[in-house]
Amino acid sequence: MEMGKEIRRLRTDRGLTQEALADALNVSPQTVSKWECGTSMPDIQMLPEIAVYFGVTIDQLFAMTPEQQMERIENHIYSSGRIREAEERQIEKQVNAFAENPKYEGQAKTLLALLYNHQAGQYRLLAAECGKEAVLKTGGDSNAISELANAWGSYMPDWNVRNHHALIEWFSDYCSKNPENRAAHMWLLDNLIDDRRLVEAGEWLEKLAAIDNTFRTEMYRYQIALAAGEINEAEAHLCKLETMEDQEWSRALTLGDIYTQRQEYDKAIEWYRKGQEMQPSPKYIDSAASIAHICEIRGDKAGAIAAYREVLQLLKEEWGIISGEECEEIEQAIKRLQV
16 A cells, blocks of 8 residues: 555665564554555554654655545545544544645545544444433333434424424525535425425425436425325326336335335335346445345345345445444344344
């Protein structure tokens, strides 16, 4: 790896042995050797110490472009569980340094949002574990039950808490100023429909239709009609959605989601399979994971195990992932179902 080569260059330029560098950094000579051979990388928390020791910046140590460094950090976040506080602060410091350059500010802010969302998700997992213990230890105390439900992202009956007012307000303003941004329009529509603000949703859908000629417009027409209780109209839109000549794989996955919500599971699985077949490599795990959940709902343990094994196969063959938190979660699900 480039950083290993740079560490070796800096070490040899200063006439240092691997043993001397290892002693200075409080690691083994074998660790330094692995860095320089590219078989492993220094822990991200060690980077400031290494940079200071050689009298270079972290950027110089990486011998990578800022984009490459941020990609490495992104991959590290995705492959990590809960990141320790000291490491989180170090990542913040490094990414904020990139953000000082206007050229990289957008990418850096996106990376920080990813970091904070990742940590929030990890803390919710921790809250769920504590919540389960709290419910059992308190004999079912209502506060403990509420905290457990919140940790799992439960449905919230209180409308003032459940609604997406702040998100809708921000995205409405953004879409008004950026009328060509399809992704922003779709997030706005998703949340307007979820809040049953259907008149507004219909207005924004027409704006989306002006910039998008894919299946997505018909998908939203179906969702709005269904939410309004216009069943015949919704069915007509669903029929159009199914018979479109659009070959986008995501249309098939969307139909899988629709039929799952209708509890028409055989049709859902059929569409999920079709979507996965159409999808180019690297293929996502969504279809196989959805099928696993459907099988669990149906009580089909064997089917669920097979689908979860397919998820592991996709992670390995499509993404080169054979270990880590995501794999562990799937393996635990398989063990749970084998009992």
